[in-house]
Amino acid sequence: MSVELLERAEARRRAALVGLDVKEQAQRGQYFTPHLAAQIIAGLPRVVELESIRVLDPGAGSGILSAALVDRLRVERPGLPAHIVAVENDAVLHAALVETLGDLETIEGVTTELVDADFLAWALTTDQRFDLVIQNPPYAKLRTGSEPQNLLRGAKIIVPNIYAAFLDLGLRLLVDGGQQVAITPRSWMNGPYYSAFRRGFVGTAGIDAIHTFESRSKVFGDTGVLQESIVVSATRGRTPDKVVVHTSHDHNSTPSSRTVAYGNIVTPDFIHVPATESDAQAVAWMSTFARHTLADLGLTVSTGRVVDFRSREMLHHERIDGAVPMVNATHIRGGVTQHPVDAKKPEWFHAEPADAAKLLVPGGDYVLIKRFSAKEERRRVVSAVWRSEDEVAFDNKVNYIHQNGHGLESQVADGLAVFLNSTQLDSYFRVFSGHTQVNATDLRQMRFPSLDQLRQLAAVTSHDQLEIDAAVEAVLAPTEVKA
Known part of the structure; x- marks a missing residue:
């Protein structure tokens, strides 16, 4: 029945x-x-x-x-x-x-x-x-x-x-x-x-x-x-x-x-x-060893200012006089930012001073995070550091971490990128967020290491995942803390 x-x-x-x-x-x-x-x-x-x-x-x-x-x-x-x-x-x-x-x-x-x-x-x-x-x-x-x-x-x-x-x-x-x-x-x-x-x-x-x-x-x-x-x-x-x-x-x-x-x-x-049990461990690990919000660290995360379909006349495939780099998600590769890469999308930005002032970011060190990860990428959070002396344009499919609208201390930027690219962070983010995208709001709510810990993580220059994860474990959860 x-x-x-x-x-x-x-x-x-x-x-x-x-x-x-x-x-x-x-x-x-x-x-x-x-x-x-x-x-x-x-x-x-x-x-x-x-x-x-x-x-x-x-x-x-x-x-x-x-x-x-x-x-x-x-x-x-x-x-x-x-x-x-x-x-x-x-x-x-x-x-x-x-x-x-x-x-x-x-x-x-x-x-x-x-x-x-x-x-x-x-x-x-x-x-x-x-x-x-x-x-x-x-x-x-x-x-x-x-x-x-x-x-x-x-x-x-x-x-x-x-x-x-x-x-x-x-x-x-x-x-x-x-x-x-x-x-x-x-x-x-x-x-x-x-x-x-x-x-x-x-x-x-x-x-x-x-x-x-x-x-x-x-x-x-x-x-x-x-x-x-x-x-x-x-x-x-x-x-x-x-x-x-x-x-x-x-x-x-x-x-x-x-x-x-x-x-x-x-x-x-x-x-x-x-x-799963591994999800629970990811939450417990992050809750125990990462205690600071970006605001606690005096940092801010924003979404890139340039929306491509609204700025077509400002975007260029070839560099012209007065143009600055136009950085989008395709430039974040293997833990580093590469520009230019001969991408299909325009890689240069040029605008009249009034428009440029609204859309450009001052030169400096910024941590970039893709808002949308590609299908072939195993990670939900993909990050890298951008460095430049001159102004730069960030696409709105990229989030960037800054300090009051300006670049970060170099070591802090490097340490943040290491932490964001760790398996510990990625595992936690998958439990924390049901979204396929990484929103700036999510990043504001998440917890991060202290500034001193980020400076220690900056010593990691390898992009090997095992080395990144080992360094994050050693800096945030040293043996004496766990005992």
Whole structure:
């Protein structure tokens, strides 16, 4: 019976995908949950202690999350009274959803209710409360001045994407001790755009369990979404001592599981996701031995000022009189900056004094970090030092570390590049950030060695990875400190 239940729900999901208008689906941010992923999501919340359960499925789609949850309940808690409230305002999906809810009502103890309403407006006015919210919220940016954004701002929900609004409202609709489990992009876990939301989330609910997927593209493979997805289960008004972290390659593979101290996952600034023991070690190592922000060191990181498509008339393939180097990511190679390299992109910049003053950086020593790593590169963070006596132009796909708009002390610059190119840093960054790119904001939040330690690291002139890692270990975590 249960296999048939989920198979039918999955068939309806696939049929619904075919029947949807692609543009409207994109506008709504609809990415329907495959049934194997639905089983993972439905498997995270606790159900053993409940005597009855009221469940909310916001943006229910074809109802597959509710089906997966009921499928679990009928095995683990047969006969448990369960009332499912499915909220869905896409009329195209109602036929499939009604059929799925009808299937669920054939299970002993299960009753259902379909609410045909926009979830945002409904959630802000309903007096219903729930023991469990299970959801795959829509993923779409909230346009400035749009009706949904104005509605949310009126409720003091300030978020850049609608999925975060769904999470916030889901928590609000829980009873004390109620649980929410959701699959979302990982982007809310760090960075400035979600900082207020993140603080509110972890202040309201404690994270109990996380499921991560090593593959970015396979979880929603038939829907076209390439976001790094993560499943988070949280309990309103409760903070656990430990978090259970499950990791699988995708929704088809068998996960590994581990238990991590809550403080090693949730911090005031961001949420780490140490999926493996090596991830946890990377977080612990960095938290112990690197204690300074760039601001603590009197340094700043900025994004290059030149946007190529806005500055075409200023960019040149050949050097002309008065031109300065135009440095982009292709010039950062093997731990050093090489210019020129006969690249396809323009390598020289020339502008009238007024424009140049806004876009150029004074001569000096700067640490450059690629914002986007190339596919063939194994590292997420790729860095090198740029040195010049004259002014230079940095492309906006490059971040640069400076001191009050000017160059760095030479040894500090060299030491920073060594640290940024270490395996210790790269391993930590992968846990710290769910992004494929390296944002200036991420670098501002991260921790670095002291200035004296950076000067010591400047003695490393080799670009061999083993030598870099050994030097970082020796300077930051000498034997006497570890003992």
